[in-house]
Amino acid sequence: MAEDIRIGVFVCDCGSNIAGYLDCPDIAEYAKTLSNVVFVKENLYTCSEAGINEIKDAIKEEKLNRVVVASCSPRTHEPLFRESCAEAGLNPYLFEMVNIRDQCSWVHMQERQDGNQKAMDLIRMGVAKAALLQPQEPIQSEMDPKALVIGGGISGMTSALVLANRGYQVFLVEKSKELGGLLRNLHKLAPANVDAQELLAKQAEAVKNHENISLLTSTTIKEIQGYIGHYNVTVSTNGTEDNFGVGVIIIATGAKVFRPEGLYNYDGKGVITQFELEGLFRANKFKAKNVVMIQCVGARDEERKYCSRICCMTAIKNAIAIKEKDPKANVHILYRDIQAYGTENEALFQRSKQLGVRYIKYDQEKPPEVRKDGVKVYHHLLGRELELPQDLVVLSTPLIAGEDNEELSKLLRVTLDENKFFLEAHVKLKPLDFATDGVYLCGNAHYPATIREAVSQALGAASRASIPLAKGMMTVEPIVSILADEDACRGCGLCVALCPYGALEIVKTEKGRKVSVIPVACKGCGVCAATCYQHALSINSYTDQQVEEQIRAFLSGS
Amino acid sequence: MIAEAFVNGADGVMVIGCHFGDCHYITGNFQGKIKVGLAERVLTYVGLNPKRVAFDQCSSAEGERFVKLVTNFNQGVRELGPLGNGDRLQLPELKEKLPIAKTALAKEKLRWVVGKFTVFASEGNKYGEVFTEHEMWRTLDTIVMDEVATHEILRELRQEPLAVTELAKRLKLPPPQVLRYVLALQRRELVDLDGVKGTSPLYKAA
Numbered sequence: 001m002a003e004d005i006r007i008g009v010f011v012c013d014c015g016s017n018i019a020g021y022l023d024c025p026d027i028a029e030y031a032k033t034l035s036n037v038v039f040v041k042e043n044l045y046t047c048s049e050a051g052i053n054e055i056k057d058a059i060k061e062e063k064l065n066r067v068v069v070a071s072c073s074p075r076t077h078e079p080l081f082r083e084s085c086a087e088a089g090l091n092p093y094l095f096e097m098v099n100i101r102d103q104c105s106w107v108h109m110q111e112r113q114d115g116n117q118k119a120m121d122l123i124r125m126g127v128a129k130a131a132l133l134q135p136q137e138p139i140q141s142e143m144d145p146k147a148l149v150i151g152g153g154i155s156g157m158t159s160a161l162v163l164a165n166r167g168y169q170v171f172l173v174e175k176s177k178e179l180g181g182l183l184r185n186l187h188k189l190a191p192a193n194v195d196a197q198e199l200l201a202k203q204a205e206a207v208k209n210h211e212n213i214s215l216l217t218s219t220t221i222k223e224i225q226g227y228i229g230h231y232n233v234t235v236s237t238n239g240t241e242d243n244f245g246v247g248v249i250i251i252a253t254g255a256k257v258f259r260p261e262g263l264y265n266y267d268g269k270g271v272i273t274q275f276e277l278e279g280l281f282r283a284n285k286f287k288a289k290n291v292v293m294i295q296c297v298g299a300r301d302e303e304r305k306y307c308s309r310i311c312c313m314t315a316i317k318n319a320i321a322i323k324e325k326d327p328k329a330n331v332h333i334l335y336r337d338i339q340a341y342g343t344e345n346e347a348l349f350q351r352s353k354q355l356g357v358r359y360i361k362y363d364q365e366k367p368p369e370v371r372k373d374g375v376k377v378y379h380h381l382l383g384r385e386l387e388l389p390q391d392l393v394v395l396s397t398p399l400i401a402g403e404d405n406e407e408l409s410k411l412l413r414v415t416l417d418e419n420k421f422f423l424e425a426h427v428k429l430k431p432l433d434f435a436t437d438g439v440y441l442c443g444n445a446h447y448p449a450t451i452r453e454a455v456s457q458a459l460g461a462a463s464r465a466s467i468p469l470a471k472g473m474m475t476v477e478p479i480v481s482i483l484a485d486e487d488a489c490r491g492c493g494l495c496v497a498l499c500p501y502g503a504l505e506i507v508k509t510e511k512g513r514k515v516s517v518i519p520v521a522c523k524g525c526g527v528c529a530a531t532c533y534q535h536a537l538s539i540n541s542y543t544d545q546q547v548e549e550q551i552r553a554f555l556s557g558s
Numbered sequence: 559m560i561a562e563a564f565v566n567g568a569d570g571v572m573v574i575g576c577h578f579g580d581c582h583y584i585t586g587n588f589q590g591k592i593k594v595g596l597a598e599r600v601l602t603y604v605g606l607n608p609k610r611v612a613f614d615q616c617s618s619a620e621g622e623r624f625v626k627l628v629t630n631f632n633q634g635v636r637e638l639g640p641l642g643n644g645d646r647l648q649l650p651e652l653k654e655k656l657p658i659a660k661t662a663l664a665k666e667k668l669r670w671v672v673g674k675f676t677v678f679a680s681e682g683n684k685y686g687e688v689f690t691e692h693e694m695w696r697t698l699d700t701i702v703m704d705e706v707a708t709h710e711i712l713r714e715l716r717q718e719p720l721a722v723t724e725l726a727k728r729l730k731l732p733p734p735q736v737l738r739y740v741l742a743l744q745r746r747e748l749v750d751l752d753g754v755k756g757t758s759p760l761y762k763a764a
Contacts, residue, residue, distance in 0.1 A: 494673045500584040525583035531673045533666035548562050555566045
């Protein structure tokens with residue numbers, strides 16, 4: 001390499017976070033002894049304005065062409081230090097960060113000497129890698145400013161409307177003939193007692209009349225190819241295929257109601273589900289006097305371990321509706337646990353008790369027994385069995401994942417959880433995103449949700465999807481896979497098969513079949529580079545050579 | 559990379575990934591587990607004690623588990639002592655064999671099989687035959703054996719032309735088996751006939 005490598009190392013005290021447990025001056029002294037290091041500085045806080053200025057000055061005055069900061073977590077501070085390098089005229093990808101706080105001083109507070117040694121090892125490794133770093137340029141790609149929303153229930157309609165109102169063209173695909181999904185069968189919605197059909201009619205009307213929404217009912221998704229900004233979607237409407245492009249996709253496919261066949265003498269007449277009870281309400285056909293509701297039917301058992309979460313509130317809401325219509329009616333709710341989360345739900349729960357709804361806890365081991373005109377249940381506190389009169393038994397059943405989920409998850413290369421619901425990228429940090437960029441999630445497709453939760457998620461997913469749409473151009477971190485050695489590539493396609501993001505494709509070139517990286521779709525996970533036996537693929541800033549040099553640097557100290 | 563660490567003098571290598579289902583890269587930890595498993599097998603085959611390689615899983619919220627895993631692994635390696643102690647082969651013989659493991663791990667045969675591992679174990683091969691993990695590993699074991707021997711033969715023949723009997727002695731393998739490898743290499747034009755010494759043909763790397 002012709003270039004003269006000049007590395008600057010900045011050792012951060014982080015106040016007392018690092019300097020309180022490690023001997024930073026000794027560590028800085030040690031850094032001076034490493035090859036290619038021409039400048040070392042210990043800072044009280046490297047991230048402070050003074051620290052940043054010292055980096056910038058040193059880049060200019062000492063002609064540094066690589067910078068190593070030994071401080072905290074790159075998660076929080078790498079962007080700042082990279083930016084500082086860029087401001088001083090150094091390519092930001094010639095920066096390397098070493099974590100001597102979270103993974104060193106904080107965990108070795110009682111072991112000063114060993115901690116010092118570890119910090120020195122880490123810095124030696126960082127410096128070794130820094131010497132091999134190459135400048136990178138951010139990758140830019142255009143965005144097709146259109147969206148696909150899959151599912152025309154309340155979630156899908158809501159997010160489609162938000163995006164359409166923002167001026168983006170939206171394709172709303174619904175597999176049945178009508179909009180509405182599960183909402184079509186509901187009566188009143190808790191906690192505000194909103195009429196479900198009025199809400200549905202209002203939303204459906206808005207969707208149908210919106211100039212930016214192309215509504216495709218009786219339509220299924222046949223194929224989706226591409227990546228964020230450039231998805232190519234093939235749909236089939238009653239057998240007629242159509243094709244269009246979008247930049248982002250929202251999954252709002254909803255869920256199904258579990259039918260409790262064979263459980264508690266379910267027959268759809270005298271023993272019905274909450275879902276069917278809503279139907280009786282709507283048709284004004286409800287006239288039972290002694291209602292027994294059984295919770296957790298087909299849920300939280302061996303087959304479906306999860307809690308469907310919404311059934312408690314559905315039961316409470318419907319129990320209140322019965323009592324309000326006919327205060328003399330008897331309503332018993334047989335439950336295992338009650339999920340009445342949040343102040344409004346708790347208030348409804350209390351109100352139902354005031355109205356005289358009776359709650360009896362049952363044991364999973366001793367489930368209630370539905371008989372011709374009564375329900376037998378073991379009462380814990382009384383220590384004996386009770387016989388409750390019934391002329392209607394209502395079973396609260398969970399929502400289960402839609403049957404299309406697996407197919408769709410494969411088309412989009414997004415993940416499902418163990419119950420076949422769609423799995424978000426991160427439960428707290430990215431609850432509406434997928435690991436694959438440009439695909440978002442809301443409503444029952446994710447997990448059973450109340451209408452209110454589904455709407456909140458739909459608004460959230462739409463605003464997440466708006467971010468890349470509004471930016472127009474996408475700038476992506478260049479730490480991605482590259483075909484470093486085109487001649488070596490044999491176009492075998494093993495990497496394409498293994499890429500979890502669909503970021504690789506085989507293309508025909510003058511030199512024959514070669515792999516091609518779609519940088520916008522690549523996350524830099526490295527599976528392809530670790531798979532390529534021709535070693536043609538490499539990951540920017542994490543090349544085999546760089547990592548091996550780090551390993552050698554580590555082992556050279558022992 | 560794991561073999562590289564041993565080549566450079568590491569006494570143990572541990573890889574820790576997230577729990578299944580928690581991987582930031584979706585299925586990266588499945589791939590990782592299989593790859594580390596393969597590296598462990600190849601390295602064991604060339605004489606390393608398998609206790610020197612470990613794959614485990616731990617979340618970022620499981621500090622105690624992390625410490626326990628690392629401490630246990632470290633203790634295990636310390637009990638063995640530096641490389642060459644408690645291993646099937648001793649130094650310097652082991653040191654000579656480690657680069658062969660690295661080559662075998664970097665080449666197409668093992669990378670194809672390990673790459674297709676998850677596919678074969680979940681969706682099955684072109685004929686719809688789905689393999690259990692156990693069957694896959696058993697298959698891999700024979701491939702590992704063949705690959706290591708093949709690369710070792712190539713290394714020896716690059717240095718000097720040799721007869722099969724001499725190769726077999728150096729590889730500590732039965733001569734008929736070595737002959738099979740040599741003939742296979744000859745068919746792939748990786749090995750050439752060099753001449754005849756006494757009654758046996760001499761081979762060299764092409």
